[in-house]
Amino acid sequence: MRQNPSFAMTDLAELRRVIVGNPWATIVSAPDDGLVASHYVVLLDEDRDDLTVVGHVGRPDDLIHGLGERELIVVFQGPHGYVSPGWYGDVAAVPTWNYVSVHLSGVPEILGAEDNLRVLDRMVELFEKRMPAPRRMWERPNDEVFVRRLEAGTVGFRLTPTKVVAKRKLSQNKPAETVETVIAELDGDGPYANPALAAEMRRAHEGRAGNHA
Incomplete structure (x- = not known):
């Protein structure tokens, strides 16, 4: 992702917020036979206060990506959407797309079975706890056999990024x-209404206003 200093995100708390709010990530690597991308849930490592993330891939995606052997990029995509030039008033303008994105690069560490199980358990708990009747991994008598078999079909990883490129392009140049x-x-209620993107813009510009106060 090409960086522009006007749009750079550098605040650690903001980067962590974007990752927490958008856990459905894209994993990209460049093996010898060409680029490959996969999509998985990736979470911040709850034992760290930096940008270390944990997740898993299903076999054989670990081999396809060369997991643990080569650099990859994990992409978190925040709110994004179309911005019409008509919203700029009667001036020369072109359409654009506002967005928030965080790219973490590095060589991941492969997790052992028990650490992988803890990550899988945390993922289930995170999403199921919103349900009226949550289904957790270990609640039924025969679940352990099933869960162990599930774990064996996945490869967990931890990535402490060696490179971070984060960008929020939210009309800061307007x-x-x-x-x-x-x-x-x-x-509003128009064809490109996007309350999540509006909230992200409001947050970014309130921060800028505070910096110049």
Whole structure:
């Protein structure tokens, strides 16, 4: 991802917030036979306070990616959406796409079976706890046999990134009144309404306003 200093995200707390809020990640690597991408849930490592993440891939994706042997990129995509040039007023303008994205690069560490199970258990707990009747991994008499078989079909990993490229392109190069118009349109009921993106823009620009106070 090409970086632009005007759009760079560097605040650790903000980067962690984006990762937590958007755990469905894209894993990209470049093996000898060409680029490959996979999609999996990836979480922050709960035992760390940096950008270390944990996840798993299903076999044989570990071999396809050369997991643990070569560098890969994990991409987290935050809110994104279309911005019409008509929202800029009667000026020369082109359409654009506003977005938030975090790229973590490095060579992952392969987890042992018990650590992988803990990550799998945490993933199930994280998403099931919102359900009216959560289904957890170990709650039925025969679940352990099933879960152990499930774990054997996956390969867990931990990635402490050696390179981080994070970007939020949210109209920071536009005048304040234009930004307010874009946010209002995204918060509205038009064909490109996008409340999540509006909230992200509001957050970014409130931060800028605070920095210049």
